[in-house]
Amino acid sequence: MAAKVVIFGVGLIGGSFARALKGAGAAATLVGVGRSPEAMARALELGIIDSVAQSPQHAMRGADLVLIAAPVAQTGAILASILPFLEAGTVITDAGSTKSDVVLAAREALGERVGQFVPGHPIAGRETNGPDAAIADLYVGKKVVLTPLPENTAADVERVAAAWRACGALIHQLSPAEHDKVFAAVSHLPHLLAYALVDDIASKPHAKQLFQYAASGFRDFTRIAGSSPEMWRDISLANRDALIGELDAYLAQLTGLRAMLACADGAALESVYANAQQARRQWIEAIEAAETPPRHGSPE
Amino acid sequence: MAAKVVIFGVGLIGGSFARALKGAGAAATLVGVGRSPEAMARALELGIIDSVAQSPQHAMRGADLVLIAAPVAQTGAILASILPFLEAGTVITDAGSTKSDVVLAAREALGERVGQFVPGHPIAGRETNGPDAAIADLYVGKKVVLTPLPENTAADVERVAAAWRACGALIHQLSPAEHDKVFAAVSHLPHLLAYALVDDIASKPHAKQLFQYAASGFRDFTRIAGSSPEMWRDISLANRDALIGELDAYLAQLTGLRAMLACADGAALESVYANAQQARRQWIEAIEAAETPPRHGSPE
Known part of the structure; x- marks a missing residue:
């Protein structure tokens, strides 16, 4: 079980991940981060997350697992914003629909710390969006494709895989290309x-x-x-x-x-x-x- | 109400037309014609039609309304087969997805009797087929496009429109082109x-x-x-x-x-x-x- 899970973007994808982890007892504390204060307040009100982080520093303190569930073009900026507060024991993953560009952005943003980033892509979705669209069983029986980097440790890849398996997903691996x-x-x-x-x-x-x-x-x-x-x-x-x-x-x-x-x-x-x-x-x-x-x- | 309605092809389209007319009390007798004896027996067993015609001659005797619900490429051959038995009081329509070619085939097959053919296209369907797929409410709220010919009388067009309206459909008119x-x-x-x-x-x-x-x-x-x-x-x-x-x-x-x-x-x-x-x-x-x-x- 991950003690502290941080989710950037608590909409359909991030919110459903949070609900599934909570339902499976696979996270002790769920912390949300997002650009829209209204969406974060709503996610809190719905019980999807336990608290809203007021800053990247606050969010990253003691984090075991971080999921970036924001539009892919924002991945680099989010990684850059959290790098100063990235602890050695934290593993980051993402939910982006493309992987080569995300890996490139992660290498640029994280530099030699890129080994702490395990790229991923859950193959699930709906047309609805926002915290109200989040459901606990979105990932049950669905595939999650991880595209690990040479720098990732097997233990870090497994931490990400275990979280998705707790959501009911099936883990696949491909190269980013x-x-x-x-x-x-x-x-x-x-x-x-x-x-x-x-x-x-x-x-x-x-x-x-x-x-x-x-x-x-x-x-x-x-x-x-x-x-x-x-x-x-x-x-x-x-x-x-x-x-x-x-x-x-x-x-x-x-x-x-x-x-x-x-x-x-x-x-x-x-x-x-x-x-x-x-x-x-x-x-x-x-x-x-x-x-x-x-x-x-x-x-x- | 049409006293005798004849349906060529008692699958999803023709069978649903029959079920809807029967449900609305808009046909006294429903007669089916088809290439597959098994499908016709099944349509009879399901109560979609009242009888199976053994020949075009038998089918056309005293028919008020005929629906051709077969693949469009067969329309000309079916019309040619019934022409010798086409009575003056019978109106024929079809359910083909294309209209210019059907009109051409009808002119070739029926010649000067083409005025008795009112081309139509119900905009409804599903992936399933055969008599078992036929349902009474397939056409409820759906559009039926009629593409009348200059030779059609207003009364004949109205007979076809009234039958589709009895099925719950909304009548539209376009030219075949x-x-x-x-x-x-x-x-x-x-x-x-x-x-x-x-x-x-x-x-x-x-x-x-x-x-x-x-x-x-x-x-x-x-x-x-x-x-x-x-x-x-x-x-x-x-x-x-x-x-x-x-x-x-x-x-x-x-x-x-x-x-x-x-x-x-x-x-x-x-x-x-x-x-x-x-x-x-x-x-x-x-x-x-x-x-x-x-x-x-x-x-x-």
Whole structure:
């Protein structure tokens, strides 16, 4: 159990981490830090945290574990602000959606103390945000990807992993570059594509008529375009090399489909559609199998 | 009330139409026609239809209203098969997702009798299919777009509209070309984009790793890629001119976003993302307002 856990940003991600740790009895004291006094007061009122730190110095005194759950572009500034008060026994982690840039920012901010920073990314979320959105079971059965640095000790990585396991999460490890390549494909590109489609339609002269006839398929396809533009601007820029690579592959794919349409090649179109349908069905079946609790053959 | 209603294809769309008409007391006799004897037997067993027609001749005798709820590519063949038995008092409609091609097929199949065909498209659906998927309230509060022909009489259009209104649907009218342009943008293009993304990812050497980390955002974005490849091949080809136009606009949009990424223009990216987020929020609010039942100020 961590005696003192400090959370920068007590919204959906940080607040749910706090609630889960408290529920599991895995933290004695939970301290919140944030830019918005209203949000911090609300987190306190909801019982998510035990106290609000008035300064980085106050927050970091005797801290066992620190989670930075703020927009990725702020990670460097937060690390720089706490470095003067960073004790030898403290381990820091984060919840950012990109990792190469976060590692770069951490190296710049922390210098030779970077070994105390274990980068992480919980694969969980919702469209809601703020302390009121925080729930204790957000991470149950979800993956947390840690991207440890060569400078991290095994014990420090384990301290972070243990906290996430206490929240019910499953620990995975990738390198920062692997992480960013994977999430460029399965998360960052789809966000860009959804934003692009809604903006494309909204910019047409007959946009009002188009939206009038958009239905549930469009709603699901564009749900991620309801996400924070600032957050996704930061992610897009932070991971832009990998994102451009994925976007180029997708543009080539669309150009191929356009050619099939232009020459009315129904067999080729159907082959792409069928391959996609089958791959998605296998993926959904694998998810559902993973989410089904195993049967225990206990007597009685 | 229509005395005899005939439905070609008693799956989700046709079966739900039958259940809704029966529930509203808007049809005395419901007759099903279909290629699969098993599906027709099941529809009968479930009480969706009152009888299964053994031939087009048998089906069409004394029919007041006919709904063709089969894949759009079959519309012409079905119309041709019933023409020899088409009585003067019968009105035919369809439920196809494209309209220009259906109108063309109807003109070819029915010739001078095309005035008895009122093209339609209910904007409702789910991923499930077959008679077991049919539900009585599928169309409640949903739009049905009719695209009447110059040859249709007002009374025939009204007979089709009245049947859909009895199912709880809201009637809209567009020209076939307007319809196809609208749905190319808000439905056909998103389907193509979702299929394209899943196929793109499934074709990569590290596809297994990518799918492992795909989460709820990816799941929603690609939900429509779970749809029938044959059906969407037909729709893509039937509406390919409008679809290519929308795809070209989207490719231009993506090319613009790629340029913003390449020169790290965060302000331009955020502007597109924010415009999309705001447009989507307004759309969702408009939907929710339309779905909220009006308060009736009735006394007592």
